[in-house]
Amino acid sequence: MSQERDNSQKRQKTMIADHFAKLSRAKEEGKKxxxxxxxxxxxxxxxxxxxxxxxxxxxxxxxxMRGRSGRYIAEAEKAGHSEDVCTYVKCDLGMLKGGNVGPTGETLPPPDLLLLSYTGCFTFMKWFELLREEYNCxxxxxxxxxxAEGEITPEMRGYVVDQLRNEVIPALERLTGTTYDEDKLREKMKLSSRAEDDLVAVWESARHRPSPVDGYFGxxxxxxPMFSSFRGSQDAVDYYRELREEVEARISRGEGPTTPDGPMTQEKFRLVVEGPPNWTNFFDFWRMFSREGAVVVASTYTRVGGLYDRGFRHTPENPLESLADYCLGCYTNLNLPRRLDLLEHYVKTYSADGFLINSVKSCNSFSVGQLLLLRELEKRTGVPGGFIESDLVDPRYFGKANIENRVQSYLQMLDARMQRRAS
Amino acid sequence: MTSFDTLMQQARACVDDRRLERVRAWKQENPGALAIGHMPIYTPRPLLEALGCLPVAVFGGGDQVDVIRGDAYFQSYICHIPRSTIELALGGELEPLDGMVFPAICDVIRNLGGMWKLLFPEKWSAYLDLPQNFDRRLGGAFYAGELRRFARELEARGARPLDEVRLRAAIADENARRATIDELDVLRRDEPHRLRASEAYLAVRAGSAMTAAEHTAFLREVLVAARERQTRKLDNVRVVVVGSFCEQPPLDLIITLERAGCDIVADDMQLGMRMIEGAIDAPSAGRDSVDALADAYLDRGAATASRYIGELVKGRALIDRVRAVRAEGVVFAAASFCDPALLDQPMLEAALQREGIAFTTLKYAENTGQFQTIREQAGAFSDSVKLWGGAA
Known part of the structure; x- marks a missing residue:
């Protein structure tokens, strides 16, 4: 992003760099x-x-985002992986074959354990079977x-907790040679909950006009930090507190969100987006919206790592049950009717003018059923939907001109509709 | 004795029964009873039979349906079976079904279950979350609970209450069917000229909308007739076909492989009928027949792409199968965009390469209509195995 970074962004960058530095030293420091x-x-x-x-x-x-995925995917396909399957998997395998150099340029250590959290995505299972073939761990x-029925039952929760107690925790005990310490876990859960409160405040700030945040690209x-390695840490608490303060300051100044070209000066369209973004042309993609004054007020992709804005918090009282509810409640683990309900809620709560589905070829968990979601959501809300197709990390599936054309046509249609309604 | 050709015609009629006339007839004979469809790969049919329901395996529209409305629901990069299934449902052809089961096989079938709830809210539908943890106290207990939930929900819809005696009887029927399919497979393995893979396929698939007892009787007739028929032994290559467990290849594709010089001595097509390898045991002390169904899946579930391998060695089951049926090569035949099969394939290929077992790969859709390229490819494969070996 070209403009001056917020302090929270600088903090996040430092956190991530520190994490990858720790990873690069993990073996010499005996970390698992x-x-x-x-x-x-x-x-x-x-x-x-x-x-x-x-x-x-x-x-x-x-x-x-760093322009390396095309090469990695090609390597994996040369090694026999089908062009039809998830490009995250192929990118990862290609990266592994190329020396497993991580995003900061440091080599990632091999795993001591593969923790296959099989939540909401079938491909995860195959992915770690493939990695298991590569690593002796x-x-x-x-x-x-x-x-499937849109609710978490006691049986489902019990099954996850039983696996945590009987399989996951013993595996971690064997790996580290330390005993499970539930009090230590409770402390982490408390910190998570504080950070989650602040993240929810950030999401909900998008109810303001103009929205001070872009809830998809931003x-x-x-x-x-919330979805990756920092939940349960003081760093995450500090990051989200700072982010929330920055967002609240933007609200008080009546400012729109940050974009790749600086602050958005005029909010013309408020959108809800379903589906993951494209990463190979992320900033081109973002600019297709930001330059037209389109801000995303809520998105479902940003809920794959937890539906905090629908009330979930990691809680210290029953930490394993809380972890189970977290796993069970992630967005891609919801059935289509629940996903539709959530999208409807976002369109209405955030006063969206339209919604857009970015359907990615790689992710059947997201993509199958999206055309039905499009119709049903239009019916329920009366708000028009748009539909575009791309991919996660395969640059061959990002047709910039085609996507831009579709986005512009969609926004022009929204504009005409809004003008008609205004008159 | 009914002739083999007549039996095959009967089987073909069952397979082509798109409007589910058999199911309609069964419902007329059993007023008030429910017919429950199930998508691939596996649903424990004895449970449905014990509840007085007719289990109906649904494999989409195959190459018999022009998909028009179904295509409007799926992007181009999604496999074909959900679109033809939606096409059939929107066209009213699945109307005799009172419910549908969507087993955990992949995200496509899973989300199709969600679409069903939105499109047909008046019909019962359920996702069958098959266990990926094979400890009886963990995955087994959860799975048995899922089966009991199914039973309660179907009972609320008019099915008979779950009853231990009836479930034991249904399991006995299923075991008899399974043993007969085994006999069929042995005949295919030992005398493939007497029972071609395409014929065995029809015979097994004919049971999609039959009770286990009815299907067993039919299969026994096929066995008798196949053993009696006069056929000529062919100088073919013995192959195992892998990857066709969900969306089914067109029958003509199977015949094409045969014409290209392949005796398909084992395969994973319509795997649900063979998912449990062997008989379902009687429940042990303190356990009931629902537990027995769950245990059978945990302990004897076939190794396939949608099942986590746990501590097992990837590809070992395929190599064992190749050896057991004395195959000389493997044909990977997966439906286009089939995540489970295509993600699995490189691992299986590597395992075969380590063992020096020859293989070739192809992709299809259920409505593939052009087979020339496949015939050439399979022909070249069978020739190369004949000429240069690659024997197991």
Missing amino acids: VVYTFVPGNLTELLSAFDVLPVLPEINALQSG PVVMLQVPYQ GVYYTG
């Missing part, structure tokens, strides 16, 4: 490294055991039942 996934991640539990997490999706999206699977930065 656990690879795991963002949705349903058990960051508090991992940090209670003082192990360092690596999140392959984050590495893949970072590779996409144990795997522990945490199956998180799908919320939102992916806001979720960075």
Whole structure:
């Protein structure tokens, strides 16, 4: 981003750099490294055991943003991986074959444990089976039942807790040689909850006009510490407190969100977005909206790591049950009717003028059913929807001119509609 | 004795019964009883039978349906089976079904279940969250609980209450069917000229909308007729086909492989009928037959792409299968955009390479209509195995 960074952004950058530096020193310092996934991640539990997490999706999206993913994907396809399957997986495998150099240029350590948090995405399972072939390390699977009926039942919660007690925690005890300390976990959960309160305040600030935040393009930065390695840490508490203060200051000054070209000066369109962003052309994609005065007031992608704005908090009282509810409640673990309800809630609560679906080829968990969501959401809200297609990290599937054309046509249609309604 | 050709015609009629006339007839004969569809791969059919329901395996529209409305619900990069299934449902062809089960196989089938709830809210539908943890106290207990929930929900919709005696009887019927399918598979393995893979496929798939007892009787007739028929032994290559467990290849594709010189001596097509490897045991002391169904899945569930391998060695099950059926090569035949099969394939290929087992790969859609390229590819493969080996 070209403009002056906020203090919170600088803080986040330092946090991430420190984390990758720790990872690069992990082996010499005797730290254990656990690879795991963002949705349903058990960051508090991992940090209670003082192990360092690596999140392959984050590495893949970072590779996409740094222009390396195309090469990595090509490497994986040359090695026999199908062009039809998830490009996060292929990007990660290509990166591994290329020396496993992480986003900061430092080599990532191999895993001591693969923690397969199987939440809301079938591909996760295959991904870690593939990684298991590459690394000689144990795997522990945490199956998180799908919320097919739109609710968390006691049986589902019990199943996750039982696996945590009987499989995940013993695996971490074996790995680290330390005993599970529930009080330590409770302390982490308390810190998580404080950071989550501030994140929710940031999301809800988008109810203001103009919205002081972009809840999708900007939102992916806001979720960075929360979704990755920092939940349950004082660093995360400090980051979210600072971010919230910056956002509140913007509200008091009547300012719009930060964009790649500086603060947005005029809010013309308020949108809700469903689906992950494209990472290979992230800033081009963002500018297609920001330059037209379109701000995303809420998005579902920023809820893959937890639905805090719908009330969930990590709580210290029953920490394993709380972790189970967290895993069960991630966005991609909701059934389509619940996803539709949530989108409807966002459109109405955030007074959106329209909603847009970015359908990514790589992610069937998100994408299957989106065309039905489009119709149903239009019916329920009376708000028009737009639909574009791209991919997560495969540059071959980002047709800039085509996508820009679609976005502009959609925004022109919204503009005409808004003018008609105003007159 | 009914002739083999007649039996195959009957089987073909069952497979082509898109409007589910058999199901309609069954419902007329069993007023008030429920017919429950289930998508691939696996649903424990004995549970449904014990509840007085007719289980109906739904494999989409195959190559018999022009998909028009269904395409409007799915992006181009989604596999074909959900679009043809939606097409059938919107066209009223699945109307005799009182409910649908969507087993945990991949995100497509999972989300299709959610679409069903939005499109057909008046129909019962359920997601079957199959266990990926194979400890009886953990994954087993959860799965058995899921099955009991199904039973309660169906009972509320008019099914018979779950009853231990009836479930034991239904399991016995299923075990008999499973044993008969095993006999079919042995005949295919030992005398593939007597029962071609395409014929065995039809015979097994004919049971999609039959009770286990009815299907067993039919399969027994097929076995008798196949053993009696006069056929010529062919000089073919023995192959295992892998990756076709969900969206089914068109029958003509299977025949194309055969014509290209392949005896398909084992495969994972319509895997649900063979998912439990062997009989479902009687429940042990203190446990009931629902537990027995769960245990069977945990302990004897076939290794397939949608099932976590746990501590097992990836590819070991395939190699064991190749050896057991004395196959000379493997044909990976996966539906386009099938995440489970295509993500699995590189690991299986690596395992085969380590063992020096020859393989080739192809992709299809259920409505693929052009087979020339596949025939050439399969022909070249079978020739190369014949000429240069690669034997297991």
